[in-house]
Amino acid sequence: MTADSTRSADGEWQSTRAKNLCYRGPRLVTGADIVRISRTLALEPWHFTQAAPAAANDPTGVVLDNARRRVNVRLANAAHGCVFHVVTLEGTGRCGLGELAPLSCRMFPAVPGRADRDGTTEADRDGVPEGEEKAAGGTNAVQDPVGDEGEGEGGDGSALGPPGRPLDAEGLARAERRWAADRDQWFEIVAHWNALAEKTDDPLGVEDFQRYLLEAHAACEAGAPWPEEVVA
Numbered sequence: 001m002t003a004d005s006t007r008s009a010d011g012e013w014q015s016t017r018a019k020n021l022c023y024r025g026p027r028l029v030t031g032a033d034i035v036r037i038s039r040t041l042a043l044e045p046w047h048f049t050q051a052a053p054a055a056a057n058d059p060t061g062v063v064l065d066n067a068r069r070r071v072n073v074r075l076a077n078a079a080h081g082c083v084f085h086v087v088t089l090e091g092t093g094r095c096g097l098g099e100l101a102p103l104s105c106r107m108f109p110a111v112p113g114r115a116d117r118d119g120t121t122e123a124d125r126d127g128v129p130e131g132e133e134k135a136a137g138g139t140n141a142v143q144d145p146v147g148d149e150g151e152g153e154g155g156d157g158s159a160l161g162p163p164g165r166p167l168d169a170e171g172l173a174r175a176e177r178r179w180a181a182d183r184d185q186w187f188e189i190v191a192h193w194n195a196l197a198e199k200t201d202d203p204l205g206v207e208d209f210q211r212y213l214l215e216a217h218a219a220c221e222a223g224a225p226w227p228e229e230v231v232a
């Protein structure tokens with residue numbers, strides 16, 4: 001395969017991903033994806049996320065407003081799809097996040113949490129609620145998902161492979177492991193938040209949750225207690 005044909009194949013993959021994913025917006029985004037993007041772009045999460053109604057049994061459903069609302073927090077959609085979707089002057093779609101993109105986007109066309117990594121397309125996810133791929137066996141605590149990957153695995157996804165092309169088998173396997181750890185941590189943080197939100201008299205909103213998400217990740221990385229366990 002020549003360099004030109006590789007470039008052409010990569011461009012085709014990016015266009016296919018844009019068509020099948022970016023124009024609609026990513027699914028299966030985790031809190032770790034949101035935190036990574038927020039920190040690297042120095043943007044608070046509420047500038048690039050949006051809330052959508054969550055199903056009652058969705059483990060990523062965030063309780064808000066004195067338990068009157070339950071929502072999913074996901075990357076925002078704009079007129080051209082995902083808020084990070086760039087349409088080039090030639091009219092082709094590209095991801096503006098590069099290696100910062102959510103792991104589920106980096107894995108396209110594979111779907112995280114599915115065994116059939118090679119042929120499953122984003123279109124296959126229609127009707128699958130966020131978090132449905134939760135592994136059997138519950139939500140075990142995940143103290144440091146980054147550390148689980150061992151040396152050489154950067155928290156920014158740089159060790160998975162070049163961002164403008166499909167991941168190879170090794171990168172895909174790493175992404176799958178990392179995504180599973182991130183998903184478990186996401187479930188755990190949402191569960192902690194929901195327990196708090198259901199107890200408080202304050203009408204906590206989605207920005208409060210996203211501040212808690214940032215604090216919980218910082219506490220986890222520092223080996224500190226959950227934010228609500230810190231006594232002033």
Ligand code: SF4
Pocket residue numbers: 017018021022025026075082083084085086094095096097101102105106
């Ligand atoms: S984050 Fe990037 S790859 Fe994922 S949907 Fe948005 S533009 Fe597409």
